[in-house]
Amino acid sequence: MSTKARSTVPGKPLGRKELRAIDAWWRAANYLCVGQIYLMDNPLLRVPLEPHHVKPRLLGHWGTTPGLTFIHAHLNRAIMARDLDLFTVTGPGHGGPAALATSWLDGTYTQTYPEVSRDVDGMHRLFKQFSFPGGVPSHVAPETPGSIHEGGELGYSLAHAYGATFDNPDLLVAAVVGDGEAESGPLAASWHSTKFVDPRRDGAVLPILHLNGYKIASPTVLARIPEEELLSLLRGYGHTPYVVAGDDPDAMHQAFAATLDHCLDEIREIQAEARASGRRPAERRAWPMIVLRSPKGWTGPEKVDGQQVEGSWRSHQVPFSNARDDDDHRKVLEEWLRSYRPEELFGDDGAPVAQIADLHPLGTRRMGANPHTNGGLLTRPLSLPDFREYAVPVPRPGSGQVEATRVLGGFLRDVMARNPETFRMMSPDEHNSNRLQDVLEVTDRTWNATTLPGDDHLATDGRVMETLSEHMCQGWLEGYLLTGRHGLFSCYEAFVHIVDSMFNQHAKWLKTSNAIEWRRPIPSLNYLLTSHVWRQDHNGFSHQDPGFIDHVVNKKADVIRVYLPPDANTLLSVADHCLRSRQYVNVIVAGKQPALQYLSMDQALVHAAKGIGIWEWAGTEPEQGAEPDVVIGCAGDVPTMEALAAVDILRREFDDLRIRFVNVVDLMRLQHEQEHPHGLSDADFDALFTTDRPVVFAYHGYPWLVHRLTHNRTNHRNFHVRGYVEEGTTTTPFDMTVLNGIDRFHLAIAVIDKVPQLRSRAGAVRERLLDKLVEHRNHVHTHGEDMAEVREWEFPYPGDPDGATGTSAG
Structure with missing residues (x-):
């Protein structure tokens, strides 16, 4: 039985024709998603399903997918109506079918991969390649047009979305947060990104918390707490949450459209108010967000083998797994696919009918073609000062007492001054401790919460981003780099391990991207690891661990670089090289304590270029x-x-x-x-x-x-x-x-x-x-x-x- 939608925002903004068109587009996307998970042949059901039409190994995740296609349909409408520069970050782990289906419908996928054409042959390829040997992954990956976020690991969607919007004043990112993902530590911290946004010069993130109730086999926390408790939590993070809940398609379309329009108006109002005054707002405004409650596996089979599927944990991955060999399961699959009425959605040639084919933005306004999602297209080289001008005199090798990272701080100060819209520094509350405080001569720490007298260099438009979450720093920087800008992450050496897994995912993204012709190289991810193992004598054993290097070296050689400059002049040369580089992870390990110096700048330049000598x-x-x-x-x-x-x-x-x-x-x-x-x-x-x-x-x-x-x-x-x-x-x-x-x-x-x-x-x-x-x-x-x-x-x-x-x- 359908549950009528309820929503915080009233209204029915969709006319009957528009409602029917959006619903048809949604049905088409869902049909394509089910086909990707199950079928390797007979994509348009021209004949009854036979065992050989079904994949022998069924891999993929259905449960989150219909919610993602629903959101995508409505974002398309908003982009067309408002000419928005918008793309999505898909947080739910294996939302790959939705991302592939929606980009195939709007033509982006075929434009990127011409062999996957918008006809029956292309649909056949789209279906067969999904989670198939020699094909594409089941999650959103570098191969997916319009993606900057690897969907295989949970927790980073919000941080990536915010990183993309920093210094992108016209960009809007819709970050879909799965309720399973919302239980992770990185995601829980990332809600605080609202305190680091400058509405005058940054874009905006619209979080959409998708509550469908279940993880693999158990309920999700945020879906099972009282709604007022959930809304209070989200308000405390700095958001105004708006709820859309139910499962009746027509009512949900109307409710979501009204809510989305309201949120977009609110975002525009916040930005317009800040930009008109040119000053920091007197009070930080709460940013809107949407809480979407819909059934797990929405529009899928209600029951299979007498067990509840739709709205239960059983729909999380593959709702039933024996459609190839079990006649009853195969019948359920065929009835499920036909419930979307594909004959209304696709022509005889397999192409989307006109009603669907035109229901998307054009050109680079399509989310799959948004240039920010292929950041190398937008990357501009940094304007770098001559690092040799910051040289430390070395009257004789092995003398003097110089803090190498303090010298580097002077260079980075001027890098920041010369690149006020394309360079940021991330640090887990250790910027000054790491002797980089000279950068604060030209910028402040980013801060949009309360400030008090005596606070040190806090400003809404600051470009040094400090928070005690290494995950947020890493996620922000990744989002910033993936959309074509530059940055540096400085961290205590022992605690960079906190982002081991995030580094893994980024390195894998780069490795995969290197083999994708249409992906343009992005600025490198640069780590400066200081407060290192040999000078953590005051903090003790807990702060002593140089093992991140070992972890990095496990990755592919064409992606990673590790530098251990022995003195300040060599550090300057190495840093200059790393900031100019593309498509690498560069790890620089350098001390912050007074230390002996060995090489003149001319010698250091040669030594750094050779790498060994x-x-x-x-x-x-x-x-x-x-x-x-x-x-x-x-x-x-x-x-x-x-x-x-x-x-x-x-x-x-x-x-x-x-x-x-x-x-x-x-x-x-x-x-x-x-x-x-x-x-x-x-x-x-x-x-x-x-x-x-x-x-x-x-x-x-x-x-x-x-x-x-x-x-x-x-x-x-x-x-x-x-x-x-x-x-x-x-x-x-x-x-x-x-x-x-x-x-x-x-x-x-x-x-x-x-x-x-x-x-x-x-x-x-x-x-x-x-x-x-x-x-x-x-x-x-x-x-x-x-x-x-x-x-x-x-x-x-x-x-x-x-x-x-x-x-x-x-």
Whole structure:
């Protein structure tokens, strides 16, 4: 029995002809969705269904689909009536059938994939390819025209939608939030995006919370709480919610049309009021949203095998799964398909009839063709200042105390100033902590909630976006990048793990997009990971984890890049490169604490471009053509310092030891050229690390990653890698390195143990180094700080009187 619609907004704006046309379009879309899930032949039911017409494996999700097609039909009407620049973000997990059906109906799909034509042959291809080997996924994916949101994982629809609308004043994004998705943490936080919207210069998001009551097998929370409790929750998030509920099609069409018109009028009013004054509104207005209650699997079979299907969890995926072999199920399927009256919807040639074919916007106003959903089409290069102008003087390598990210902050300040509509920075409440506060000289933190005297740099039109949700920062930035703009996400290294799964999805999106000709390259996703493992000594073990790099390296080589600049000048060069790049995920790991500097800007530019190189000034290279006794390698700022300090010790104790010092900026240079575009050939790798000499390597992260990257190299058996081995606590900076065996004393001992000619004559030196470790431990436990010889150490560059302040073993 149909339930008459009820809605917050009264009215029946649709005339009879328009009502019939919208309903026909909706029926056509639903027919196409059912066909995609079930059929591999006989798309127009020209003959009775036979077993071979049905797919052998039924994959897909029906339950959310009819609600999505319903919403799409009404958004089409609104776009045509108001000439809106609008597209949808589809939050419900596997809403792929709806996205494909609606774009086929409006011609976008055929325009993108001409072989899937708008006729019976094209319909056949549309049906067969869905969730079929060699076909397309069951969820909204990069292959889907009009999509910026991977539908396979839940929680990110609102954040992506808001990210798309920042700095897009004319854009409207309808974000359909599934009630299952609404239970996820990222989505729950994303409702707060209302506090970060500037109605003067940003577009608008219209959230549509689709309550159909069930997840895979159990009810959804928001569908089962009292409605006033739900509406109070949504009001508390900063929305004015309007309800449309029921299942009678005609009544629901009228109710939704009236409600949608009201919401669009309200959005226009909020924006017009803010833009007319040119000032921040005296009070933050609540943005409208729609709560749509409709049955799970709406318009599907009411019962199958005596079990309730429509309006129950049984319709979530495939309502019945044996239509190929069970005559009764196949009969139910045929009756279901014929209930949409396809003979009224499609002509003899299989094309939509005129009543349906014309019920959509034209050109780029079609949601599947909106250029914002293929953001590379709209991308403009950043206007970047010359990074060399921010260079740090380096009078001699291994001297000075400079905060690398503070230097980068000056560069980013001017990037922000030169790109006021296409560059944003995201940070989980750590912008100043990460030494990037210079950016606040030209902009503020985005904030549209209450401000109080004494608040620091808060403004509605700020461009630094801080919130304590890494998920929101990541989602906003992804939405911003996917629609063609640029940005940077700075984060504490340990806590970027919170977005591991979001990174996964974005990397997969890029990987898939690379194989799709019509997808244009978008600006890269740039991570700046600072407050890193080696200088989280004050926060302790919970803040010490460099494992995000390992996670990133799992992804396809044509998508990911990892950089470990050792000093400020190299960081500037790397950052400039990353901001110019397209279609990558760039991970930059750099410290924020005062640290030694090694390379002039000219040297840093060359070193960053090469990604790896020998620092001749740091080693004791043998005569031309001779091999070193040992190679000391390093990657990361603290490992570089400790490796150089180990060289200092070894040079003082063994003046005949031939040392080669290799520093790595681009971690992927360690891989083979056949495994990564940045990888070295075997010849180039061997020229650096030799084919048979011991290599002691100090690495920023977990040491086994270096072994993994170099496993197929000639000299891998001689690699001895030290890095973070999950030892940490609240202690001194140097003690963190000692706990993990990456300090100068352990590194020097490792060289003694690995170089054959030292073993027989270095026993006394080795013992003194062990004594130093004991002395260090006693000192930090007594005084609470590192020994002066460690704190004040600088590299004794050749030619310095008395070797500067070098450390020896005794």
